[in-house]
Amino acid sequence: KNQVEQSPQSLIILEGKNCTLQCNYTVSPFSNLRWYKQDTGRGPVSLTIMTFSENTKSNGRYTATLDADTKQSSLHITASQLSDSASYICGVNGTGGGNKLTFGTGTQLKVEL
Amino acid sequence: EAGVTQSPTHLIKTRGQQATLRCSPISGHTSVYWYQQALGLGLQFLLWYDEGEERNRGNFPPRFSGRQFPNYSSELNVNALELEDSALYLCASSLSWGQNGYTFGSGTRLTVV
Numbered sequence: 186k187n188q189v190e191q192s193p194q195s196l197i198i199l200e201g202k203n204c205t206l207q208c209n210y211t212v213s214p215f216s217n218l219r220w221y222k223q224d225t226g227r228g229p230v231s232l233t234i235m236t237f238s239e240n241t242k243s244n245g246r247y248t249a250t251l252d253a254d255t256k257q258s259s260l261h262i263t264a265s266q267l268s269d270s271a272s273y274i275c276g277v278n279g280t281g282g283g284n285k286l287t288f289g290t291g292t293q294l295k296v297e298l
Numbered sequence: 299e300a301g302v303t304q305s306p307t308h309l310i311k312t313r314g315q316q317a318t319l320r321c322s323p324i325s326g327h328t329s330v331y332w333y334q335q336a337l338g339l340g341l342q343f344l345l346w347y348d349e350g351e352e353r354n355r356g357n358f359p360p361r362f363s364g365r366q367f368p369n370y371s372s373e374l375n376v377n378a379l380e381l382e383d384s385a386l387y388l389c390a391s392s393l394s395w396g397q398n399g400y401t402f403g404s405g406t407r408l409t410v411v
Contacts, residue, residue: 189340219399221402226386226404226405227404227405228302228388228402228403228404228405229341229402230402231399231401234399274340276341284329284331284392284400285343285346285354285356287343288340288341288342290339290340291340
């Protein structure tokens with residue numbers, strides 16, 4: 186069964202600190218993995234898309250890594266800001282289901298002063 | 299460029315009634331996806347339409363149905379509403395069979411009482 190698990194469930198950090206969110210998946214065969222940021226009551230916004238051959242991809246203060254062998258991905262946030270407070274969701278696209286994504290339940294990040 | 303638009307923003311229905319949710323994709327996008335996001339759960343794939351055809355369906359009962367119109371907009375219908383159908387319903391669009399990610403709308407919050 187295709188599954189995506191994220192950890193931690195929630196995280197509180199001080200503004201300016203770094204943090205790393207984890208995503209493990211069992212989706213097979215694998216096509217790509219996507220990280221989204223979702224503010225409360227809003228739709229998810231894409232941060233990065235990583236394919237099988239990509240190990241690291243950055244988008245501003247966000248850096249995603251992918252290890253396709255161990256089926257693990259991480260999202261590192263540098264120099265956090267209050268506006269980073271949101272849910273971060275990992276979605277995995279397998280090659281067998283068209284463009285259907287299997288999502289994790291997300292990590293709820295809160296950045297405090 | 300206008301993003302994915304969904305209407306209504308909020309919808310309150312009584313158990314047993316029918317709900318109709320609407321989605322307008324980004325101009326030029328021919329694929330539309332529907333996801334359900336219940337409280338505490340990850341996004342669950344509902345339906346994928348491309349070029350007017352249903353391409354894939356998630357593990358939801360037949361009372362969840364939809365269609366895509368010639369202008370690529372889409373409608374999700376939920377019949378015989380149950381309390382558990384209360385959720386945020388998200389629509390996303392992409393280029394046909396696009397593997398480069400898709401863009402989500404802000405969702406329709408459906409509350410069944």
